Amino acid sequence: MSVYQRANGKWVYDFQLSGRRFCGTTDATSRRAAEREEGRLKAQAEQDLKAAKDLTEGPMTVGAAIARFWDEVGQHYGGTYGKTLDTALDWLLAELGPTTRLRDIGPSKVAEVIAKRRGMEVVTKTTRRKLTNATVNRTVTEPLRRILIRAADMWEQPGLKKIDWSEHLLPEPKERVRELRDHEEAKTFDRMRDDYRPAIAFALVSGFRLAEVANLRWADVDWTAQTIAVIGKGEKAATIPLTSEMRAILAGLRGHHDEFVFTYVCRRGEPGVRVKGRRYPITYEGLKSAWRRHGARAAGVKDFRFHDLRHTTATRLMRERGNIKIVSRVLRHEDIATTSKYAHVHDDDVREAMEAVSAARKPVRKATGTDEGQP
The missing domain is CATH 1.10.150 (DNA polymerase; domain 1)
Structure with missing residues (x-):
């Protein structure tokens, strides 16, 4: 044991284990009590060193x-x-x-x-x-x-x-792709707060996720190259083209804030924090709250989430171009199989395609629906 008393009367322990030094003061009032305290500390140190060795050299825990x-x-x-x-x-x-x-x-x-x-x-x-x-x-x-x-x-x-x-994987319902129909879109945007409406509109035309919309900065917008930089899932950087519709949305927001693109107007001031009537950057939670209070559900549109705006972007692109690689590029999917769920069609799409085929072919059956001599 190596304990000693300092000039101020405090008893100190000092020992070494596995090349490491352990020292400090105790609350002991006598040598014997200090030696007992040192023994306890030494036993604990030996146990800790063994546990640390097991973590690095023994079977992984x-x-x-x-x-x-x-x-x-x-x-x-x-x-x-x-x-x-x-x-x-x-x-x-x-x-x-x-x-x-x-x-x-x-x-x-x-x-x-x-x-x-x-x-x-x-x-x-x-x-x-x-x-x-x-x-x-x-x-x-x-x-x-x-x-x-x-x-x-x-x-x-x-x-x-x-x-x-x-x-061990539990069964999950097949993910559905929900598209915002034209009449639902009109109802949703009519109900949305004016200051949050540009963020929702941008999400719809860009395919950005909620966090990506809230975090968009003016430094990410390259007006010359006509691209927008975005940091997506897993902190992965990418760019997407800046379309004329996106430019129109963003142009109306210039001057609102030096750094962030999307802002809201403070409706309730808070002394020392926010001033009523002043604009502040939209936050992730703030955008979620605005969507919950004024979004699709509030407008009477059923079963439509914020993320379904992204689904809508993909579905409309797929319907317009029929090129799954374009959709994958916009959504920034690493695996095109992830994008394949958007390659679906609605009854209206099927009907339109069938009508086009019928119009292009010469009819081989009578318009009444039956061939001569057939029931």
Whole structure:
């Protein structure tokens, strides 16, 4: 033991373990008490050093895997998805336990954490509901699958159990593509607040996501090259052409703010924070609130979300040009298979195509609907 008393009467401990020095003051009033305190601290230090060694040299633990996954993958995601992933990893860490070894996680444990997450609820001021299958897949099954596969394939961790992930993914309803019809568009824009209307109009013609609209800055708009720069999912940078309709929307917003494109007029001032009647940049949450209060639902348009504006952009492009690569380029999809869901048609489209075929061909049957001699 190496304890000593300073001139001020405080007892100090000072020892070394594995080349590291541990020292500090104690609350002891005698040498014997100081030696007991040092013994306790030394035992704790030995335990901590062993745990740290196990993390780096022994079988990989959940804590080490999640930390490494975040450093290599998770931290590079931005926006809502990045926050969702961060929260999901924290939940997995607490449920699985930071010292649990990856090789001890098998199908039974995976099923257990999925079942627990599935039983949780989302509680708001007005509603109480169970988490959807999509949320459980996105916040439990997918992150855990990616970590374990990465541990086996890239981190070369031996002895990991075989897991059939298709057995653990919960069924999700097929994503529908909802298009805003012309009469619904008119109703929606009539109901929308004047200061938020340009942001909604821009989303409809550009295919931008809600966060991308709220974050658009004048520095992103290149009037000369006629392009707009956008940072999308996963902090991926891209550009899309600046159309005449987009230019018309943006031109009317010049001078409202030096940095941000879309702004709103403050209706209720807040001393020292906001001034009534002055314009301020639209925020992500602010745009969400405006859409909820004054958007499609408020206008009587059923089953139409903000993200469906993006769907509408894609569907209209597909109908106009029939070129899925153009749609994929505008939506900035890395995999064109993601865009294929927009290659659908409505009854009106089918009817128009059938009418065109009928008009182009010489009729081989009588207009009455039956051939001579046939029933």
